[in-house]
Amino acid sequence: MIKLDQIALPIKYTEKDIENAVIKTLKIKKENLQNFEILKLSIDARKKPNVKYVASVGVTLKNNLENKFQKFKYEKFSKKLEYKKINNNKKIVVVGFGPSGMFASLTLARMGFKVIVVEQGKPVDEREKDVLNFWQNRKLNKYSNVQFGEGGAGTFSDGKLNTNLNNDYCKMVTNEFYNFGAPKEITYLNKPHIGSDNLKNIVKNIRNHIISLGGEFLFSTKLKDIKIKSNQLDGIILQNVETAEIKELSTEQLVLCVGHSARETFEMLYNKGVEIKQKPFAMGVRIEQKQSEINLSQYGVESVDGLPNADYKLVAHLPNGRSVFSFCMCPGGEVVASSSNEGEIVTNGMSNFSRDKENANSAVLVNITPEDYNSDNPLAGIYYQAKYEKLAYELGGKNFNAPAESVGSFLKNKDIKTNINFTYKPNLTFCKIEKCLPEIVAESLKLGLPELNKKLKNFAKDENLLVAIESRSSCPLTIVRDENFESNIKGIYPVGEGAGYAGGIMSSAQDGIKVAEAIYKKEIN
Numbered sequence: 001m002i003k004l005d006q007i008a009l010p011i012k013y014t015e016k017d018i019e020n021a022v023i024k025t026l027k028i029k030k031e032n033l034q035n036f037e038i039l040k041l042s043i044d045a046r047k048k049p050n051v052k053y054v055a056s057v058g059v060t061l062k063n064n065l066e067n068k069f070q071k072f073k074y075e076k077f078s079k080k081l082e083y084k085k086i087n088n089n090k091k092i093v094v095v096g097f098g099p100s101g102m103f104a105s106l107t108l109a110r111m112g113f114k115v116i117v118v119e120q121g122k123p124v125d126e127r128e129k130d131v132l133n134f135w136q137n138r139k140l141n142k143y144s145n146v147q148f149g150e151g152g153a154g155t156f157s158d159g160k161l162n163t164n165l166n167n168d169y170c171k172m173v174t175n176e177f178y179n180f181g182a183p184k185e186i187t188y189l190n191k192p193h194i195g196s197d198n199l200k201n202i203v204k205n206i207r208n209h210i211i212s213l214g215g216e217f218l219f220s221t222k223l224k225d226i227k228i229k230s231n232q233l234d235g236i237i238l239q240n241v242e243t244a245e246i247k248e249l250s251t252e253q254l255v256l257c258v259g260h261s262a263r264e265t266f267e268m269l270y271n272k273g274v275e276i277k278q279k280p281f282a283m284g285v286r287i288e289q290k291q292s293e294i295n296l297s298q299y300g301v302e303s304v305d306g307l308p309n310a311d312y313k314l315v316a317h318l319p320n321g322r323s324v325f326s327f328c329m330c331p332g333g334e335v336v337a338s339s340s341n342e343g344e345i346v347t348n349g350m351s352n353f354s355r356d357k358e359n360a361n362s363a364v365l366v367n368i369t370p371e372d373y374n375s376d377n378p379l380a381g382i383y384y385q386a387k388y389e390k391l392a393y394e395l396g397g398k399n400f401n402a403p404a405e406s407v408g409s410f411l412k413n414k415d416i417k418t419n420i421n422f423t424y425k426p427n428l429t430f431c432k433i434e435k436c437l438p439e440i441v442a443e444s445l446k447l448g449l450p451e452l453n454k455k456l457k458n459f460a461k462d463e464n465l466l467v468a469i470e471s472r473s474s475c476p477l478t479i480v481r482d483e484n485f486e487s488n489i490k491g492i493y494p495v496g497e498g499a500g501y502a503g504g505i506m507s508s509a510q511d512g513i514k515v516a517e518a519i520y521k522k523e524i525n
């Protein structure tokens with residue numbers, strides 16, 4: 001195959017457009033063309049409003065003509081999550097079925113391990129009912145919600161696969177998501193996203209595949225405790241969160257993929273002597289804007305048929321030493337209530353694959369350091385989060401309404417109304433949101449929002465909306481592990497975002513694969 005880069009394509013490009021561009025670039029006859037496919041596609045809005053796509057195209061030619069284009073030669077990526085099976089059917093427990101637990105389980109099952117997946121939440125279809133019941137009727141199920149359940153925190157999300165990583169694992173994870181049902185576009189879009197609507201089915205397909213490889217799933221089952229003998233894991237205690245029934249499982253290997261919101265589990269591990277240390281994270285609010293105004297700033301037009309709604313990524317470094325940055329931007333999406341505990345407000349964002357809703361939203365975060373926790377307790381970060389989530393709950397009216405305010409009212413302390421048709425459910429309570437924010441966060445947002453607005457017009461217009469509180473951007477602690485991915489208690493493998501080694505779907509999935517490979521290496525050596 002040969003690869004052609006920088007191929008310009010119109011927004012509503014056709015196969016014919018690609019074919020013509022290939023023939024023109026290679027100066028060949030059409031009959032010499034065997035096949036072509038898009039390998040990479042990104043939006044070029046440098047000359048707005050004349051927005052276009054720029055593509056890398058893979059081409060195969062007839063009659064070995066490719067030999068004439070040696071400098072374009074290209075080896076298509078083909079590595080897969082395939083391993084020589086170990087035949088001992090060894091039992092291994094994976095706790096948590098978010099992206100890290102999903103890919104750890106999938107990889108271990110393909111390696112020949114007998115995987116037992118323990119997930120405190122429900123299978124995704126039942127989970128969705130609980131999430132809608134919370135959004136519509138304010139009834140929170142503490143084990144089945146936006147954070148917890150089959151698929152983990154990322155299921156009710158935009159499913160962005162953005163990452164700063166660029167390695168073979170990224171490609172393998174993307175291809176696996178595609179194999180399990182994600183749209184083809186994720187394999188070549190510069191900024192791929194799966195969409196919440198697709199994620200639910202993909203998660204089920206991965207579950208069924210693991211079962212077909214001999215895996216077993218225990219839903220609504222929580223890791224309640226661990227048993228240790230001379231610094232080695234010896235067994236685990238599980239509890240069914242619906243019946244409260246207790247079950248003991250003897251195992252020497254536990255892959256811990258519990259996510260950033262598993263506070264009770266962190267406390268249990270810490271009390272059992274698992275080494276944990278504080279870690280920085282970020283906290284702030286979610287901002288909601290009119291998508292058409294963001295498009296206008298990014299593309300020079302409010303909308304163009306075929307052009308996806310625009311995204312943005314902004315950061316400002318402040319004189320007070322903090323940074324304010326946009327995070328987890330959801331074009332054409334919604335602000336979602338993401339609490340996992342009674343009495344606490346947590347916001348986040350989601351979009352379906354089409355990203356076609358009226359508003360854009362993103363988190364606007366300020367970096368928080370362990371010094372801000374004012375405590376040496378390794379768990380101080382989760383208590384810091386909980387403190388402000390509780391304040392937000394009280395400020396909202398103690399009914400899961402989220403505190404909200406227009407940008408203008410927040411920055412200028414004037415009675416400026418928002419013109420945003422807000423999406424957060426169950427509802428908002430308009431008030432002074434700084435009452436539920438750490439002082440340093442409120443101060444930094446006041447300094448940073450105008451700076452970000454200079455970088456992107458319409459980002460922080462007075463009428464735009466701020467919804468509090470965005471407190472679970474990543475995990476404020478690390479469960480310490482060694483080069484073999486093992487904790488100080490042998491047999492326990494801390495993985496993913498909850499262990500402090502990942503942030504987001506892609507890096508969490510990768511961490512799951514890497515830990516499975518470390519366990520496999522130990523097994524075969």
Ligand SMILES: Cc1cc2nc3c(=O)[nH]c(=O)nc-3n(C[C@H](O)[C@H](O)[C@H](O)COP(=O)(O)OP(=O)(O)OC[C@H]3O[C@@H](n4cnc5c(N)ncnc54)[C@H](O)[C@@H]3O)c2cc1C
Binds near residue numbers: 096101121328338497
């Ligand atoms: C609304 C929302 C939108 C997001 N959007 C994106 C996005 O677009 N792109 C992106 O990259 N990231 C996004 N994220 C972040 C992403 O979801 C997380 O980074 C990722 O899910 C972390 O994966 P994980 O497997 O480490 O943990 P999680 O996905 O958090 O999964 C942990 C699982 O462990 C289970 N668990 C916890 N404790 C126990 C226990 N004791 N016993 C049994 N089970 C337990 C939980 O129920 C949960 O299902 C979003 C997050 C949210 C909440």
